[in-house]
Amino acid sequence: xxIRKAKHSDISFLAKIILESESTGYEMYTYSSxxxxxxxxxxxxxxxxxxxxxxxxxxxxxxxYVVEIKDQLVGGxxxxxxxxxxxxxxxxxxxxxxxxxxKELVKSFAKLxxxxxxxIPKTPGTFQLDSVAIIKEYQGQGIFQELFSFIKxxxxxxxxxxxxxxxxxxxxxIKAYKKYGxxxxxxxxxxDNGRILMIKE
Amino acid sequence: xxxxxxxxxxxxxxxxxxxxxxxxxxxLIAEDVDGWDSITHLDLIxxxxxxxxxxxxxxxxxxxxxxxxxxxxxxxxxTV
Numbered sequence: 001x002x003i004r005k006a007k008h009s010d011i012s013f014l015a016k017i018i019l020e021s022e023s024t025g026y027e028m029y030t031y032s033s034x035x036x037x038x039x040x041x042x043x044x045x046x047x048x049x050x051x052x053x054x055x056x057x058x059x060x061x062x063x064x065y066v067v068e069i070k071d072q073l074v075g076g077x078x079x080x081x082x083x084x085x086x087x088x089x090x091x092x093x094x095x096x097x098x099x100x101x102x103k104e105l106v107k108s109f110a111k112l113x114x115x116x117x118x119x120i121p122k123t124p125g126t127f128q129l130d131s132v133a134i135i136k137e138y139q140g141q142g143i144f145q146e147l148f149s150f151i152k153x154x155x156x157x158x159x160x161x162x163x164x165x166x167x168x169x170x171x172x173x174i175k176a177y178k179k180y181g182x183x184x185x186x187x188x189x190x191x192d193n194g195r196i197l198m199i200k201e
Numbered sequence: 202x203x204x205x206x207x208x209x210x211x212x213x214x215x216x217x218x219x220x221x222x223x224x225x226x227x228x229l230i231a232e233d234v235d236g237w238d239s240i241t242h243l244d245l246i247x248x249x250x251x252x253x254x255x256x257x258x259x260x261x262x263x264x265x266x267x268x269x270x271x272x273x274x275x276x277x278x279x280t281v
Contacts, residue, residue: 054263086266087231089239097243098259106247109240119238121231 001143003150006064006076008051013073014064015046020133021077024170029115034108035100048099056085058130059095065154067134067147075134075143079151081160083124118188118195120165126199127157129164132173148180161199168194206253206275210268213252217245227269253279 006014019042022030031042050061057063058078066076082088096105122128134143164182166173168189174196182198207225214223218236231237237245246257249271255278265271 052260052263054260083230086263087242090231090242090265091263093239093242093246094259094262094265096259097246097262102247106243109243112240116238116240121238124232 001146002068003147004066004068005154006061006066008061010064010066010073010076011047011050011061012043013066014050014061014076015043017064017076017133018046018050018058018131019043020135021131024167024173029112034111035104036108045099049095052095052098054085054091054094056080056083057088057091057095058128059092064131065147065151067143069138074138075147077132077147077151078128078130079155080128080130082122082126082128082163088122088128115190118190120186120188120195120197122165123161123163126161126163127155129162132164144176145180161201164198166196166198168196174198206279207272209252210249210272210275213245213248214268217241217248225268227267227272229268230266249275255279 019031019039022032031046032039035042035045037045046059049059052060053062054060055062057080063078063080064076065079067074080088085091100108132144162182163185164177166177168174168187169192174184177198177200180200182200184196185199186197188195211223211225214220214234218234218241220235223234226233231242242262246262249255250257253275255275257274257278261274265274
C-alpha cells in the first residue's frame, strides 16, 4: 500500500472521490442535485474544477492524499488548514466559478439558501478533513486508518485541532470518527437529517 | 477616485449582506461580516461585477483573502 500526496495526474480519481464521498450524505445537498447533471458530466466538471494550484481548500488536487494498492487508486481525502490561504469556502466558490457558467452557478447556489440553518462555519486555524472516500471493494480493511495516520505524521498538527463535518444520518461515519478520537462538538438539526461538527484535539 | 470605489464597495457589501452599517477595514474577512458565507460570496462577486461593469474570474476570486484584496482587484480591473 502506498499513501502519498495527490498528483495532477490523479485528478480524475479525485473527482470520483468527491462524488463518492457525498453519496453517503444527504441527497438534496449533493453536487449532483445542485447542478442537476449526470454523473459522467459532473466528473468532467470536477476534473477541471480541481485543476488549480490555490491551496487551503477542498477543491484543488494539491490538498488531497490518496491510497494506492497494486497500482490502483483505492481511496483518498482532502486535508487542509482552514484560513491558511483565505476562507476555504470562498476559495471553493472561486474554483467552481472558474469552470461553471456564472448564471448556472448563481441558480445552483440559490438552491443552497434553504440549508443555511445547518451551515457550520469552519474554524480558522483548524485542519479540515473533507471528501473522504474509500472505494467499495476496499472498505472495512483499515485503509482509512492508514491514510489518517499518514496524514497526521505528514502535517505539523502540534496544538492544532482537526474538524470534520458529517451528516447526522451517516451513523457509520460518526462511529468511525469517534473511534479515531473525534468528539461531537455541535449538532444542527433539520427535519429529516442534520449537520454535525466533530473535532479532535 | 479611490474613496469613491471604496464607498461603492461598501454599498455593495451592505446590499449583499443586508447590513445597515459596515465599518470598512481592508482586513475584514468572512467571519467579521454577518452573513458573508460561501453562498453570499458569489452574490458579492456578481454584484461587484455588475456595479463596476467588470469581469471577475474564478481565479481572481481565489486570490482574495480580505476586503482590501477585493478593493485592489476592482481598482486594477478599472485601470486596465
